[in-house]
Amino acid sequence: MTQPLLIVGSYLSPYVRKVLVLLELKGVPYRVAPIVPFFGDEDFGRLSPLRQVPVLVDGDLALNDSSVICQYLEERYPEPRLYPQDIARRAQARWLEEYADSRLGQVIIWQLFNQLVIGRSVWGREPDQEVLRRTYDEDLPEICSYLEGQLPEQGLPFGELSIADISVACFFRNAQFARYRGDAQRWPRLAAWIDTVLAEPAFVRLAAFEMVAARTPIAEQRAALLAAGAPLSERSLFRDEPVRGPMSRC
Ligand SMILES: N[C@@H](CCC(=O)N[C@@H](CS)C(=O)NCC(=O)O)C(=O)O
Known part of the structure; x- marks a missing residue:
């Protein structure tokens, strides 16, 4: 089997x-x-x-x-x-995936989610207010404006659901955990896009x-x-004390 x-x-x-x-x-x-x-x-x-x-x-x-x-x-x-058929469109979708993994990873995960959620719960550390200020005032608006400019007036950027939609929405889901939602008045296409993708079953x-x-x-x-019924493996790879990895920015 x-x-x-x-x-x-x-x-x-x-x-x-x-x-x-x-x-x-x-x-x-x-x-x-x-x-x-x-x-x-x-x-x-x-x-x-x-x-x-x-x-x-x-x-x-x-x-x-x-x-x-x-x-x-x-x-x-x-x-x-889940990757567009056309070669050029496929490359564009991969770019949005890469943009999400690198830039949204830096700003939404390391500067926002880790500051507000992981920093406290794992390392017992209070958020750095200067990092948060820069994140809210500069980095997040710059990201939202860039993405807004990549989106069609209606529908998904590659027609069918693709790796690009999934990748970007995955990071905005973490932004929700840190209580951040892009302003729907200022970035209406982005707000509608994220809502549509996160509503996928x-x-x-x-x-x-x-x-x-x-x-x-x-x-x-x-x-x-x-x-809760999650499909977990029997094998657990858990240790009691946290350890920083070689790429950790915490
Ligand atoms: N490029 C990697 C990045 C993965 C990544 O940064 N994962 C985070 C969790 S959100 C992690 O493991 N962080 C621990 C660390 O970097 O020490 C990927 O796409 O899988």
Whole structure:
């Protein structure tokens, strides 16, 4: 019997969410080993040299990096297609994915979500007010204006739902956890786009488990997620004390 795919990572990570949304949309069976990256044990360190999530384990194959994993899933499970057929459009969609992973990762995850949520709960640290001011006053408006300029008046930028929509929406979902929503008056296309994509059933199914993770102390998350019906692996890669990875900006 073939084993379901294993995804190592937290339901609250946008990079993990991107992979889980693809699996949901493609109807591929999977299990999650739900660790917050700083709490990965030695096996996690072996699977993830940068100590980052997500990791995908498919039999003997272990893959790192959400974009590498999503590309693998698209090629292994081509239906429904989530990368545009046309070569130039496909490249444009990949650029928006990369923009989300790098720029939205820097601003929404490291400067906003980690300052307001992870900094307190994992490292017991208060947010840096100067970082937050720059994030709200400069970085987020610049990002929202750029994205607004990339969007059509109506509908999705590539017609059908694509990796670009999924990637960007995954980060704005974390912005919601940090209580940030772009101003719909100032950036109406962006606001409508994010609402449409986050209303997709694949996002909605995951949102239930995200809420459980968000309101449960880290050490109790596995039990709480199991009780909520999340598809967890038997294998746990959790350690008690947090450890910083080589790429950590916390
Ligand atoms: N390029 C990676 C980035 C993954 C990433 O930054 N994951 C975060 C969780 S949101 C992480 O593991 N952070 C821990 C760290 O960097 O030490 C990807 O696309 O998968």
